[in-house]
Amino acid sequence: MKTNEATVGSVEIMVGKKMLRTGAALAGLLGLSACAHRDAVDTVDNWWHQYQGGVIAQQRPPPPGAHATYPHVGLTPTQPADVPSAPARTALTDKLTLQRNFGQRLAAADGPLPNLPPNPTPRKPAMPSASAQSDSGSSMTVDAAGQTPSAPRPPANAKGAPDGTKPVSTAPPQKKTADKSRSAPVASMPAVTQFAPPPILPGQVPQMMSPLPPSAPQFPGFDIPRDADLPDRPAPAYDLSNPHGTLIRFAQASDQMMRGQEHELGSVLGRRGGHALVYVKGFGEASSLRPMDQASGIRLxxxxxxxVAEALMLRGVPGSDIRLAAGALGQGARIDLTPY
Known part of the structure; x- marks a missing residue:
């Protein structure tokens, strides 16, 4: 086995030497075939770059400004940005908060959209009818779907009636039909009235069915729409104000408190003195006003x-000083030193 391994190793060395000699000979031929101002090294280098990707594989020019000096720190802007004042930003935040709360109340009042599958019309199974002769003197045929099965017919004589009987009438009695028509109420549709507008002459503006809204005041340089003076639709009297206290954020539809809220908990506990009570109220993000969804929101x-109470107890607040409450509509939880 050792002799074979040594033999294989010597063969590899011989093959490697032959490849080196072949590469050197190829380089010499390329050098001889090159131009007078290029040597064999440049020719082989160009060949290798072309094998890698041509011009893309060669060195690229530096980006603009790569060798320029760094800018001075004194050139950075020193003037504060032109932003609204703090009261204006607070007013805008309060307005956006009211709009968000109003949208949540409307979504809960409307409820989730129904997602019911269509009810397919069941097919009626084919009913067999006795119309063809069978071994027992009757016949069995299959009626089409939606048709009533035909009644069995007795054997008829030469005159078209059963043997020894009079012709039988298959029509239902008219008296019973008349009684049923009298007893059943007649469903009458309301009278349809058609409105024929007066003919419009060429060049005449058609009359509107309802009066136009009052004209809005005009200002030079501004285009005010015609319906700008119309009153808004009255909104439901919802309580759109945020609950008081510090907001503690949670994951969506979960009781897992989000990380990085130690500062909020510490700020509330820093204002607590002695054995003051701490009030905690959680909200369940109910999506509708149905009793089942409201109960589910209160549980959440x-x-x-x-x-939140467990997090407060880990910070030294006794459980007897914590009061819990819950609400169906809202987000996260609130902590405060005043009751809810």
């Missing part, structure tokens, strides 16, 4: 309030 709110 209680779970969130309990999670």
């Amino acid at each position: 709110g209680l779970l969130r309030a309990r999670t």
Whole structure:
């Protein structure tokens, strides 16, 4: 086995030497075939770059400004940005908060969209009818779907009636039909009235069915729409104000408190003196006003309030000084030193 391994190794060395000699000979031929101002090294280098990707594989020019000096720190802007004042930003935040709360209340009042599958019309199974002769003197045929099965017919004589009987009438009695028509109420549709507008003459503006809104005041340089003076639709009297206290954020539809809220908990506990009570209220993000969804939201709110209470007890607040509450509509949980 050792002899074979040594033999294989010597063969590899011989092959490597032959490849080196072949490469040197190829380089010499390329050098001889090159131009007078290029040597064999440049020719082989160009060949290798072309093998890698041509011009793309060669060295690229530096980007603009790569060798320029760094800018001075004194050239940075020193003037504050032109932003609204703090009261204006606070007013805008309060307005956006009211709009968000109003949208949540409307979404809860409307409820989730129904997602019911279409009810397919069931097919009626084919009913067999006795019309063809069978071994017992009757016949069985299959009627089409939606048709009533035909009644069995007795054997008829030469005159078209059963043997020894009179012709039988298959029509239902008219008296019963008349009684049923009298007893059943007649469903009458309301009278349809058609409105024929007066003919419009060429060049005449058609009359509107409703009066136009009052004209809005005009200002030079501004285009005010014609319906700008119309009053807005009255909104429901919802309580759109945020609950008081410090907001503790949670994951969506979960009682897992988000990380990085130690500062909020510490700020509330820093204002607590002695054995003052701490009030915690959790909210359940209910999506509708149905009793089942409201109960589910309250359960989620209680779970969130309990999670906050456990975090407070880990910071030294006794459980007897914590009061829990829950609400169906809202986000996260709130902590405060005043009751809810």
